[in-house]
Amino acid sequence: MNRAVFLDRDHTLIEDPGYLSDPDAVKLLPGVELAIKSLHQAGYKIVVCTNQSAIARGILTEESLEKIHAEMRRQLADKGAHLDAIYYCPYHPEGTVDKYAMQSDLRKPKPGMLLKGAKEHDIDLSQSWMVGDSPRDIEAGHRAGCRTIRMRLGGEVSSAEGADEDVQADFTVRNLVDAARIVLRETDRTATWDSARPTAAVATAPAASEVQPDCARAQEGDPRAGPVSMSDSQVRMEILSHLRRLVRRGEHEEFSFLKLAGGIVQMLALLTLLIAVLKVLASHPRLNDAIFWALIAIALQVMSLTFFSIHRNK
Ligand SMILES: [Mg+2]
Structure with a gap:
């Protein structure tokens, strides 16, 4: 079976101007192509799951959404990255377009899009991750059986859903590069444990001072941590650490x-x-x-x- 990293779209992969409807306004967040390429190299499929109530509200058509996603794919391709699939939910119970004005199991926080993606791409959800900026992304990930990473760009809580803080992600990070580091680190730890379980002697948990695990499981430390050798995954993590610093420097030096x-x-x-x-x-x-x-x-x-x-x- 495959494993995947499911990504929210707005404020996770691209900037979120609010009900994006113009392909020309698509703007990738810094470093996302690097994170995606690293995750692909580690064997993860990248699957985007995005609520698009703008369609139900009559702001956007499915055709124009396809153009936006084509532009997003084009910008990623220019930087050597790609997405394996994009799922979107056009439904909303308060929609004004009859065809889409309904409840749907696809709409996050329900896990429908993740379940559909898993079925169509033969994905093992227990080996997969959900990354997003809002509580509904995290809840959808948990309900699908994935581990979760919450994005907090600039440390802020995004959108109107920020008030709902009951949903706890397994980890919290500032950008997708850091999220990729977490995934690679945890993947490496699991792989090391699986291969070295009988003789585990040295418990070495890689440091991640910038990362703030915010669930009990993460805070207590992972008992699966075993001896860690310099593997491909760790080399990738080192590269990502360097890239993360570059991304942050770029954010700070951005002209305004x-x-x-x-x-x-x-x-x-x-x-x-x-x-x-x-x-x-x-x-x-x-x-x-x-x-x-x-x-x-x-x-x-x-x-x-x-x-x-x-x-x-x-
Ligand atoms: Mg979002």
Whole structure:
């Protein structure tokens, strides 16, 4: 049987502008092609499972969704990566298009898409993973019998479903590269245990300081951890560690007009503050003038902090 990593689409594989309907707006998240290629090399199929209530709501047609997915596949292919399958659920009980206005077992948090994918691609769900950014992704993964990884881009909780924190993923990470590292690490540990169980002598759990396992099972440590040798999987993990640093550096160095504006305004703020101080020192009779410049400096400082804040929360 095969094993797979099931991926949510929006905010996991591509940016999520909210009800994406234009193929030109498809934008891969940083590093996803690297994560997908590494998982493929480790023998995982990559299967996307995405709720598309926009179809039931009349915002999108199945034909236009196919174009969006074709564009997503094209961008991945340009970077040497591919998806094995994409499943989507067009149904929603509150839809306005009669054909799609209904409950469906395909819609996450129900596991229908994962079960269908497993059946059609001969996938062993107990050896598979579900990766997504919302609680419903995690619940669907658990209900299908997969292990789960929650994406928290920039540490934030995404979308309206963020309020539901009852669902606990096996691991929480910041991007798909880190998720791939977890999958490879856990795969390697399982394989090592299977091959070395009778003589396990040295329990060595690879460190993962950036990873925050948030379920009891992960926090207690995995008793299956056995002796670890330098395997192909670990070499891949090392490569992914390097890539993760590059991805994060890229995220930090990404050009932003707001960041630029914030920097310029902050320089102006400091300059006007300096003028205010000089005026106070140089001419006491003109104190009102100095206060004026000080107020300008404070206003500019507030403005620059606002720009930075908006940039960070984008
Ligand atoms: Mg999502």
